[in-house]
Amino acid sequence: MSLRPLVTALLLAAPLGGAAPDPLSESPKNYRVVLENESVRVLEHFAPAGASEPRHHHPCRVVYSLAAYRLRIERGDGVTNQDDRTPRTAWWRPAEDHSVTNLGTTTAKELIVELKQPPAGATDCDEPLPIGEVVALTPSTMRWELDKEGGAARATLVGSVNRPGPFVQRLRLPKGYRGPRHAHDQALTATVVSGELRVGFADGRKPLVLPAGSYLTLPAGVVHDEASDGGAELELRGFGPFATTKR
Numbered sequence: 001m002s003l004r005p006l007v008t009a010l011l012l013a014a015p016l017g018g019a020a021p022d023p024l025s026e027s028p029k030n031y032r033v034v035l036e037n038e039s040v041r042v043l044e045h046f047a048p049a050g051a052s053e054p055r056h057h058h059p060c061r062v063v064y065s066l067a068a069y070r071l072r073i074e075r076g077d078g079v080t081n082q083d084d085r086t087p088r089t090a091w092w093r094p095a096e097d098h099s100v101t102n103l104g105t106t107t108a109k110e111l112i113v114e115l116k117q118p119p120a121g122a123t124d125c126d127e128p129l130p131i132g133e134v135v136a137l138t139p140s141t142m143r144w145e146l147d148k149e150g151g152a153a154r155a156t157l158v159g160s161v162n163r164p165g166p167f168v169q170r171l172r173l174p175k176g177y178r179g180p181r182h183a184h185d186q187a188l189t190a191t192v193v194s195g196e197l198r199v200g201f202a203d204g205r206k207p208l209v210l211p212a213g214s215y216l217t218l219p220a221g222v223v224h225d226e227a228s229d230g231g232a233e234l235e236l237r238g239f240g241p242f243a244t245t246k247r
Helices: none
Strands: 031-036 040-047 052-058 061-065 069-075 080-085 090-093 096-102 108-115 153-158 165-173 182-184 188-201 208-211 215-218 224-228 232-240 244-246
Antiparallel strands (some): 031 040, 061 090, 069 080, 153 165, 165 232
16 A cells, blocks of 8 residues: 555645544444544444445544454545455545445444554555655556535645655546635645646736646746646655645
């Protein structure tokens, strides 16, 4: 597995929308805290047959099944998996947003051990992807986080905007997207992978209309905003730590 941080905003250092809620607040009848300290939170999870849980967030974790069950897991990036589990089985899960539906006829019962401070070498937690290693990600294996308000989806491919060093990120803008005006504290480069992006500027210069294949460099401090009528996917590169402020 590869190291993937929780995705932060790409054109905005602050997330474009709120993070998915905690399972205890979103589905309180289905979760019970067994243990919690500064290192871990252990949850007991019950999902009756036919029950559905709306989208929520878990950090990286170990899951241990207490019964036989069948769950449909739909991740925040739209990828859906079916988990058929037997009792006394343990497996590793990365940090992710997902919704859950019990497809079976039995109640799903499991223990979820969430790590608050990932150990050295832990994968798919809060550490950046390794730089200098072979990393291959397809659209289906990139981990996306959806924005409830703006509808954008974000994925970090290499590095982290929060740590020193280079980062590479993807941003998917839905049809009709209109982003807030903002500026970055460092230069950012962008390639339009698909669709068309429109970039407006606060200083009155002519807006840019960038079709697929276009390249853009934004110097530090340039106040701008983004929009896309038909939707677009961007790849962004910069150096962390990287900050953005709304204007």
